[in-house]
Amino acid sequence: MIWMVLLFPLLGALLNGFLLPRRSKLLSHGVAVAAVAGAFACACCVFLEFFATRHSHLYFGFNWLQAGKFTAPFELVVDQLSGLMILIITGIGTLIHIYAGGYMKEEVTTYRFFAYLNLFVFMMLLLVLGNNLLVMFVGWEGVGLCSYLLIGYWFQEEANAKAGMKAFLVNRIGDIGFLIGIFLTYKHFGTVSFSELSSWMNLMPTLAEPYPKALFWITLSFFIGACGKSAQLPLYVWLPDAMAGPTPVSALIHAATMVTAGIFMMTRLSFFFYAAPDTMLIVACVGALTALFAATIALVQTDIKKVLAYSTVSQLGYMVLACGVGAFDAGVFHLLTHACFKALLFLGAGSVIFAMHHEQDMRRMGGLRKHLPITHGVMLVGVLAIIGVPGFSGFFSKDEILWKAFIFPTYGPILWGIGFLAAGCTAFYMVRLLCLTFYGTPYQDKSAHHHHHPHETPWYMWGPLVVLALLSIGVGYLGVPDFLAHLVGGHNLFAHYLEGLIYIPASAQGAWGHLHAEHAHELEWGLMLSSVALVTLAAGTAVFCYTNRPVRGVASFLGGHFPRLHQLLLDKYRVDECYQRKIVTPLAEISTFLWQVVDVRVINGCVNWVGYLLMGTSGIASFRMTGSLHRYGFWVLAGTVCVLIISCF
Amino acid sequence: MSAMVPIEHSLILAFLLFFIGAAGVLIRRNLITVLMSIELMLNSANLLFVAASRQVGNVEGQVMMSFVILIAACEAAIGLAMVIAIFRRYGNIKTEFLRALRG
């Protein structure tokens, strides 16, 4: 069954890529949806099978790599984490595939799109199911490749192609970190299998040198990998640009699944991270800073997808923060809820864009509530979920993370404070997005080059949205924090579910005692209420600023009073420019030097010189090269005879 | 069937055939004859396979021999196709026209 989960998307990709007639869009779409839906059905079976026993199960495929003592079997694992992940990937994947059929209706090469998309699902499944680092790495690189292909799907436009390349190159930096992590792991532990590493860490009561130091570097390397894939500071720059791809791609790859691979990987290796508190501090800081940093940029963006992209970076920052403070379960829970509501928001934005004929600038929207009632409804749910209104999924997950950050012994309240501010920003920019898009007065296009009224999307586009909206509300109740759940006599189902998987190794128990310590519920209540208050305040401000007012209210306010700050935010802190100046340009100059001088002059020169020498001298020898078959044949034979004669003596 | 032909006989016969074939390759100017001489050389190899198979008492040499026949068939097919192509190009099939490899 587990193999079927993998086989279906692969088959779909191959069919779409190689076999299907190129013109039938319906067939391409049908095959792609069927492949992912089939995988989802199988994944459900696999998950239920696992859920019945809660015993992680290994599936051995074949002996993949073997060199000396090193072995890397092609082996899959189904446990709490990968079981959950395959459900997310195939479930949300199915919805997005269905949606994409409508969104990509006007495309000519849909088969290419769906082939990539199915391949992505396959690679992502491989990533989460692999039982060793190498299989995971194959998936890791595979999703990177698909991401590259899909960002550059409309490669005819140079900007898109460049965005794809940027994503690929930035990811490479992270990948190198990941690879170094794999190498170091193998060097110190002699295996790359998760189950073996996990049991090794579990059995060690204390860690002697060199392990603590090694673990610091190992986890740091892996974290760099996670930074690349999950778009953390300073490697987040590719994700906003990745919005050049089609919106379903943004929803599936750059919001729900691939970008969370870093969080997934860190959770998979949580036993390492727990044992390396120094790395954890770095992780927590990077996460918190990313959350706030991206949220502030999102405040002033005008492109609807860019807002969502920075929002994604910010939310990923929350997850990384959760990992950093040791609350991997909260991180994974936020991953789950975020997957639902961010996919919802992206698809909703996609519907808006679709209805607006590929207009992405929010300043040119407005008053769409009348035209797109369903989209408006689901977007509202999504926004409420992401800003953390009580009762919606985002509330539970974000609150859990902030609480865990608060009780983190080192700089805990500071981390909480940053996250808290970011939550405020989130509420503001999301409500701003909603107001600009759906409320207010419709934008009057002076040039009036399109006369179409925006229409509600067809059922197969809003259907998935409704499902995702229901999920965005419902999923949250799986992870109601303990202190709230106790009110109704329950407990945190999600944390309970992950208990068997995420454990603190014996050697690191001391450092993480606070996670299980008793805390005053009053404090928890207080924090929660304060964040609700902040969210309400921020949302209220946004509503106040952006409805029934000239639209550029706050922009003009900011621009009027803090023009430099406003410009800085609009320029996204000028990180890209800085990278360009400090890294890309010098690199290009060095490369040019290597090319122009070292390669062309020195290396080519040497090779050419040798070549000229040989050409000059070979003229002397080539008098024997008559081109006569007989002579060649004769020398072959004569040589053979000579060898035979020599071998006789 | 009881008496066995000593393998040395087969060796010598194979050797003679091989050298006759090799001589054909070297001394003839006609591509088709050259190809036929190559067939002779292949046959000498076949004879060795069969004789060796007899010598060691199993049939693997004969299996090899059938593979060699298969290869000979493919070789003849492609070789003669090239002869036809060469004939179209040069109007005859003398080997001295094939001097593209001259240094």
Added chain:
Amino acid sequence: MVEVWFFYFFAAIAVVASLGVILLRNPVAAAMLLVVTLCALAAEYVLLGAEFSAAIQVLVYAGAIVILFTFVIMMLNLGQEEVGQLAGFSKWALLLFMLGGAGVILIQRLSMGALPPGVPGGAASDNTYEVGMALFTKYLWPFELASLLILLALIASVVIARKPTFPSRDA
């Protein structure tokens, strides 16, 4: 000992006929003598207890491959005068034969008595069956690859022989 005399008889036919293959001026005659050589060798295979090999020698080699040669000779309709000449290479050929002669002596000196006596009664009772079993079990992959080789030869010969890529010179 009758077998040995038969062996000599067919060996003589094979050698004489193969000499004819390389020396005759007429390509069709050469092809026919090639058939004779092949059939004589098939007889040798029978004497060596390899009746399946003998059968495919006649069936495939004499019955198919040489037919192809004959067809090509007839298709190109090469006259005798066009094809008969020797390459201007006779002194090398002389050397070759000297080397060949030396080789014969060498083989004789080396092999007579030096090789282990063969396994008696080595000929299988059901030769075809044994060859088939060996081919389809132990040599499974070579067998399947052989089909790819045939495919390759088929496609290559179609491509090469079909259309002239250059205008022919004599047209």
Added chain:
Amino acid sequence: MMQLPVLDETAVQIIATIVKFLVVLVGVLHIPPVMIWVERRVPALMQRRRGPNRVGFFKWRLWGLLQTLADAVKLIFKEESVPGSAYKGFFHLAPLIGLLPTLLFVSAIPFGPAIEIGGWKIPLSVIELDIGLLFILAVTGVGVYGVTLAGWASNGKFSLLGSLRASAQMISYEIPLGLSLIPLVLIYGSLNLQQLILAQSSVWKWGIFLSPISFLIFLICMFAETNRAPFDLSEGESELVAGFHTEYGSAKFALFFLGEYVAMFALSCLCSVLFFGGWQIPFVAHEQLVSLTGSVNIAALCGVMALLLKAAFFMWLYVWVRWTLPRFRYDQLMKIGWKFLLPLGLANVCVTALVLAALA
């Protein structure tokens, strides 16, 4: 010391082989005259003509049977004319090269069960091999050379074209011929003709019932392999005068004729052997026959008669078809061979194998 030659097994079998072959040879030498007579009288009957009926001694005209004898005598006493531009050696050898394989072919047919003479058990086939089927395929393959050489050696336009056509046709139909026999090997598990016959012990185990498609393919190939109507393109009189034997006359022409009829006879025998139980008489087991007649030899002769009768049916079929069906065009001929019979033969092999494996 002089010693009387003692007849041992080898000597007896060698003598028996030569005798059997001579008997077969004499037998097949009678086929062309009889067949030519049949080929003249049967169409005459079909077309309400009289056909040849003049030649005779005094009053005995024997329904024109003697006409063919006269023809034979005429052929032998005619002047032999060789074209000046012909390749002489091959011109003379070609009919022989064409005839030898067919003689080998007919020698490989088991005409009956073994007989016993003076305590020696003598099989009723001249050549009995374990790989009889492959042997037959091999000699038919070599048989192409006769046709090819004849046309080439004549060095004439019509002969060359005729011979190329004929040999291309023969090799094209050799493949389906070979493929059509594979299901029989699959079913009966042997390549030995005598064993194939013995395996068809009852009528319902005859090849025609167990593998009817094979029979169909084989029948078509039989006609094509012998260059008989409706596949007699190589000697299409209207376009090629007479095909590869245009330049042949007198005894050599007779040899070609002989070769053609022997090939027809051999293929008819093979057809009876493979698909109609060979020398077995329907519904009468051989052991029954032996006990009925009281003698192995008489029973064997009955078997020979049965086989010859079955073969005679196919010989007659040749004539019947010749005067019934029109000739195919050459492209149609090749199309039938390569695009119909070959895929059909392959499919037949595959289906037979699947069915057998499923039944096993």
Added chain:
Amino acid sequence: MHPYLPVLLVLSVALVIGLVMSFLSAFLGPKRPSAVKQEVFECGVAPIGSRERMSVRFYMTAILFILFDIETVFLYLWARTFKSLGWFGIVEIFLFVTILVAGYVYVLKRKALEWD
């Protein structure tokens, strides 16, 4: 007796008889050669000989023949061992045949076998 001895015997006897027969009329028939008689027959007009070249399709036929001949031989081997190999053999030979049929289809698609 060696089972192949009869082949040799048949061949030699047939060769002798065949030679006798083919030279029978050389002895019995009249010999009156003339230049016209020795011309190649081309429907009575002056012969122009057979110097033109034949269609490449004959060659294609022969190529296909070789390749399928080999296939047939291997099929015979398989048929002979079919009862021992069973399904394994079927799978093996089907793969073999499939690959060859691919080549066959290629030849058909290239129309190398079209006689027109």
